[in-house]
Structures are given as structure tokens and as C-alpha cells.
Amino acid sequence: MKAQLTSIAEDIQALEPVAALRYFANAYPGKVVFSTSFGWEDQVITHMIFANDIPIDVFTLETGRLFPETYYVWNRTLEIYKKPIKAYFPNANDLQQMVDRKGPSSFYESVENRKECCGIRKLEPLRRALSGNELWVTGIRSEQSINRHDMTNLEWDEQNQMIKFHPIFYWSLEEVKDYIKANNIVYNTLHDKGFPSIGCAPCTRAVRPGEDFRAGRWWWEDQSKKECGLHATT
Secondary structure (H helix, E strand, O other): OHHHHHHHHHHHOOOOHHHHHHHHHHHOOOOEEEEOOOOHHHHHHHHHHHHOOOOOEEEEEOOOOEOHHHHHHHHHHHHHHOOOOEEEOOOHHHHHHHHHHHOOOHHHOOHHHHHHHHHHHHHHHHHHHHOOOOEEEOOOOHHHOHHHOOOOOEEEEOOOOEEEEOOOOOOOHHHHHHHHHHOOOOOOHHHHHOOOOOOEHHHEOOOOOOOOOOOOEOOOOOOOOOOOOOOOOO
16 A cells, blocks of 8 residues: 555645546546535635536535534535535434433543544544545645644545545645635635634634644643544554
């Protein structure tokens, strides 16, 4: 797999994100998916895919705890591009059992409880969304987390046994914002209120000046390593 990734990396090295997305859509027809949570980066990639009619399926994880602003962006994106975005929901029985046993806000009580909630609301639906596919496109950028500095824009996801591609991995936040402005892309207004990263409403707050990019996610936990498991790397 390492040799294959090296070869692919050489093929796409000089390609702009849109051309790279076309490359993968042609290389893995019907087996490429993009996951969106409707943040800045994901809206940029959604525009690249939809505006250029690239045959890549787009999906989102409907956790049931999203911000109203996120649902607004979701709706507007559907209206603007007239393209489908498939929603994956938590398993109803698993979710009900967790809430019955621990209540609706158990994730505040311990890291274990929070990971259980993320597992039910995000990880299990993600496995269903990725099943049968060969390449997963994401909106990850290098500067979003200290845990991502050693990554590259192309990697092997051991956990899901598939290739992952991050088309705007090397972009700065300013480049993302400039692209959104230049292409008049709808985005989540929470970004303008100090939310650089937007997840479930109970687990996300605005970031204060001087705080780390990810400080607003699961802010009651240790700041050093806060990932939900969606983007585990080897």
C-alpha cells in the first residue's frame, strides 16, 4: 500500500484540488465519498464537487445534536446546488439505550462517556457511510490541530481500510475564507462568532482570543489530544 500511495501522490502532486478530485473520481468510479459537517473547509470542497459535477457522493453524519445554523447551511446547500447529501443517523436502539441508562448529557461526566456518545452518534454511522468505498475525501487542514502536523494530504486509513485524501490540507484559513468569498459560498455564521470548528451543539463553544483552534471542542477535557475518533491515524 505504501508503494501505491507514493505512486498516487506523484500523480496528483501538481494538480489543483478540483483536478485531484476528478483524478480520484476517475480512478475509483463510484467508490469515492466526501464527508461534510458544513464547516468552512467542507463547504469549499462541496462547492468544488457540486459546481464541477464531479461524481463523488457527499454525505453527512446527522448526530441529532447539531446547531440550528448548521441545519440552515445544510438546507441552503441543497437549494443552491440541487445535489443530494446523504444523511447517516445513529442506530436508534443504541442511542436510546445510552440515553435511558445515562441521560442526555452523560458526555460531560467522563471521557469514557463522551467517547461512547461519539461512538454511537458519529463513528458507527461513519462506518456505514464508508462501507463499500475505496477513498474518503475530507476537509482536514494541517493547521487545525497539533496532531495533524505530521500528516500529509494523502494517507492510508488503517481503521477503515481505505485511502484518505484531504484536498485543501495545505491551505491556510485565509485561503479558505478567500475562496468562499470569491465563489460566494454559503457558510456557517457561527464561524463569525468565534467558532472555528463546529460539531454538536452541547460539545462546541466559541474560542477566546489566543486559544488553540480546537479549544472550543470538548473544552472540559484535556486540551492535548481531543479527537472523536473520526480521523484516527496510524
